[in-house]
Amino acid sequence: MQDLAALFDKSAAVLQHSLVGGRYLVAKHHLEAGDVVLQCPVLLTAQLPSWRKRICYACHRMCQARLALRCKGCEQVWFCSPACQDSTTPGSDPSHVGPEGAHKLNGLSDTQVPHQLLCPVLARFGSAKCGADMLCVLGMVLQLLGLQQLAGQAPSETQQRASAAVGAFEVLQDHAAELGKRERLEWLSALTFLRQALVKACWPEIPSLDELLPLVGRIISNSFGTYPDRGAQDSTEDDLLTQAADKADNVYQPLVSALSLPNAAAQMSPQHSLHGPGGSQLLPQFPSAEPSCSSISPACQPGMQQRQPPRALLPHACRANIAEETRSDLPAESSCQDMLSGSLQQRASQRARKPSTGLQHPDVAGPKGAQTQSIDVKAKCAPTTDPADGMDDGKQQGSGGLLVSESPVLDADNFPRHPRSETSVGRVLFLQASFFNHSCHPNCYVHRNPTGATIIAMQPIAVGQELTISYIDEQLPQAARMLALQRDFFFRCNCSRCSFGLREGSSRRKAKRG
Ligand SMILES: C[S@@+](CC[C@H](N)C(=O)[O-])C[C@H]1O[C@@H](n2cnc3c(N)ncnc32)[C@H](O)[C@@H]1O
Structure with a gap:
């Protein structure tokens, strides 16, 4: 609880715990309407496959035109600019990328999982036989495995941040045990695919299905659309x-x-x-809107x-x-x-x-x-399938x-x-x-x-x-x-x-x- 409480140090919220209701947040001081309670970075995020050609993997901008830059390695992620593409490689200077701070894919600038780490696994995602939302969740599981890899590296600020993120993720509520029989089978099938992809990509440690399922349980019950x-x-x-x-x-x-x-x-x-x-x-x-991005992609103007x-x-x-x-x-x-x-x-x-x-x-x-x-x-x-293939960009809705x-x-x-x-x-x-x-x-x-x-x-x-x-x-x-x-x-809601x-x-x- 000590470490978790620290997550809210810079906020107007305090983490509390009750035996009956579990963890909950209360106001640290009086708040007025419009007051910011806290800001939280993105920990994990993934796009549905059909949107990947529209949303820059690095800065998360949605673009009107289909993105032209694709990772040649995995062919699964697209970028709105060379700068964004470069930002996903370790050691790059992210300061000129996309909107301010948007390169921080995981909201933890120093723990952004380098794309090179995930790329060989993502390369297998094209042959996945699971649905779009499941693939999206698998992408988030993969990011978490990437964070775990970073957390296991030699002590550094990156390692510390990754460890903190992984540690906090692990205490989120996991509802995997409450999945229906059919859903559980679906997820096990999808996770089996992920394990195979990890093996083919020579991932250093291949988690078991029993280790992976709780990750899904946490992601699906805590993530937003x-x-x-x-x-x-x-x-x-x-x-x-x-x-x-x-x-x-x-x-x-x-x-x-x-x-x-x-x-x-x-x-x-x-x-x-x-x-x-x-x-x-x-x-x-x-x-x-950031000039560096808009100058490259008309959609960002x-x-x-x-x-x-x-x-x-x-x-x-x-x-x-x-x-x-x-x-x-x-x-x-x-x-x-x-x-x-x-x-x-x-x-x-x-x-x-x-x-x-x-x-x-x-x-x-x-x-x-x-x-x-x-x-x-x-x-x-x-x-x-990817509906973006072969479509006429001129007919896209503005977005x-x-x-x-x-x-x-x-x-x-x-x-x-x-x-x-x-x-x-x-x-x-x-x-x-x-x-x-x-x-x-x-x-x-x-x-x-x-x-x-x-x-x-x-x-x-x-x-x-x-x-x-x-x-x-x-x-x-x-x-x-x-x-x-x-x-x-x-859960069954017990609100007033x-x-x-x-x-x-x-x-x-x-x-x-x-
Ligand atoms: C995103 S978590 C919120 C934090 C959670 N209390 C904890 O200890 O991690 C969502 C879980 O909190 C509990 N919860 C949240 N709101 C609730 C409510 N209105 N009624 C009952 N349980 C609730 C449920 O167990 C739910 O699965």
Whole structure:
């Protein structure tokens, strides 16, 4: 606990532990809406195969044009510039690469796993017979194995940082034991492929399946989905403040009103003293478009990015799909027990469904694109195809923004809706953010950019009060929320809103019957 606590030294959060609730974070001091609670770097991240030709492996920029520079060794990663390509080799000077700090692939500049280390293993990924999301997770497992290799090297700052990262990752909750039988078999099959790739690449130590499965268990239950975003790249301090205010007002106020929580509306109506003590001073300076990158890639030019309303949090693609399905399929007050018992059995098949329509990969044209999204175990017989091949770049949708976004979208009537039409482009794991518990009525939200995430208070938070974020679309009906949390995060939510909702649901049913 001592070392873990140090992860939060420079933040407004303190890690606590309770025998009943496990680890959780509380406010170190009073926070106002808009205050930054903490910033966490990206620990692991990977793109879905179909997006790799659009997203620079080094700086994580999403580009409109298909990237021209590909690693000749593995043929699995693409770069937006020679500088970005060079940055992945040890000893290079990363200072001129991409947006400020974006070369820090793992958010730990000195522990970025050199691409040369991973390249021979990635070279085998082209023949993988697993689905896109699984391949994405395998890529993150490989990065972690790379960090483990760095951690085993001779003492140096790099070694120390890698050891710290690996050590902290190992204490994240691992839900591998809760995988359904079918899912477990799927993962074992995918991990067997990874082991074979490691053997062929002469990896120094080949972990057993029993050692690899918990890594997957931690990654899938702690990672966020990444989404295309047009505009967040230029996030300014004012944008962040506005987002915090929008989120608090437009997202939670209607929810609170709908639930008629006593006193809650007042609590959820921050005074927006966003520039108050500890507010703006603490806000980070997000990297803006960087001349070195934009001068090379037209897609990185600020003029190419259209500002869009901020969007809401979603963990990853299959969660978005479930959200959409459950919204339409499920009555708001369905029995949660029924939902959950069904959900566990259906988890694998739900995940196997192809993403909903909406924003598609710019290269994807109809059914061909859908092929890459299936993670059905049977479908794994077909190699993962890359829809970017042979497509016309001129028909791409514009998308010059960041990979990740996490703020609400407003409908025409100004009521927040969820970006469920968005398709995930990959996954990302933030170490510190993994210690925030979920609430369906959270007091913080996560603003993400390619180099990391910033947790921001959405309302005044008293010293010692628990800090929570939402892992899902908290505007879903309770049954759907519970289903998504159980299915994707392996727990049953005990937040105050769910407890309240259960009582409300049963009393409404009673009232209907009566
Ligand atoms: C990302 S971790 C959060 C930190 C976690 N408490 C820990 O000790 O590592 C997510 C896990 O925390 C627990 N958790 C988070 N939010 C919860 C909630 N609202 N209700 C019940 N359990 C929750 C669940 O065990 C879940 O799998």
